[in-house]
Amino acid sequence: MKKGEEKINKSEKEAEKKRMKKILDILKKEYPDVKIQLNFSTPFELLIATILSAQCTDARVNIVTEQLFKKYFLPEHFVNLENEELESLIFSTGYYKAKARHIKAASKMILEEFNCRVPDNMDDLLKIPGVGRKTGNVILGHCFNVPGIVVDTHVSRISQRLGFVQTNNAEKIEFELMELIPKNQWVIFTHYFINLGRKVCTSRKPKCGICKINKYCPSAVL
Numbered sequence: 001m002k003k004g005e006e007k008i009n010k011s012e013k014e015a016e017k018k019r020m021k022k023i024l025d026i027l028k029k030e031y032p033d034v035k036i037q038l039n040f041s042t043p044f045e046l047l048i049a050t051i052l053s054a055q056c057t058d059a060r061v062n063i064v065t066e067q068l069f070k071k072y073f074l075p076e077h078f079v080n081l082e083n084e085e086l087e088s089l090i091f092s093t094g095y096y097k098a099k100a101r102h103i104k105a106a107s108k109m110i111l112e113e114f115n116c117r118v119p120d121n122m123d124d125l126l127k128i129p130g131v132g133r134k135t136g137n138v139i140l141g142h143c144f145n146v147p148g149i150v151v152d153t154h155v156s157r158i159s160q161r162l163g164f165v166q167t168n169n170a171e172k173i174e175f176e177l178m179e180l181i182p183k184n185q186w187v188i189f190t191h192y193f194i195n196l197g198r199k200v201c202t203s204r205k206p207k208c209g210i211c212k213i214n215k216y217c218p219s220a221v222l
Contacts, residue, residue: 016164019216024189026212026213028188030212031196034188034194036138037058038061041069045069046139048069048103048106051102060092061093064089068089074116076111076116077107078103078107081104087100101129102129105129120144121146134170137150138150147186147187149174149181151170153203155177155197157201162218206221
């Protein structure tokens, strides 16, 4: 890369950081009380809830876990639980057979390899069945105060529409966004975009006319 090109790229990156800051400032006012929607009491419960949330609404997961966690809330509980029983308990979250397998395998690993404790670092979390970077960042950010950007469908879609990323790869999106957003806002950023995605910037028909950040969006149709 030539020096001139490097300066241009640096200038473009700074401009994108400023645009992102303006967007985050607006969303902070728009969604002042945003927080994680999944209900949990421990890192292990959040792990289970996050596994169940795949292709399922947080509201539905909370309905299921409200009953589930009354009786089963430790790794050994799920290890000793019959597959059929677990599948019946989580049936309404969808993909219940795969989720049941992941929950039992994750519980077994946490019990046998991590001394019954959910790991507090990404490397170990990624060893657990059913855990990817998305789930890892959810757990680290909300249980261990380790900042991370959770890239779900809303974050991916909105980041692309805003022109901050040009890829569908969640891991690439995560690291590209990390360069644009201050570290102390990584966790809350995800909640801003999730709320925007659910209420305004929907997948099929975004409501650009009422979107508070439309003037900063190259995809806005007004």
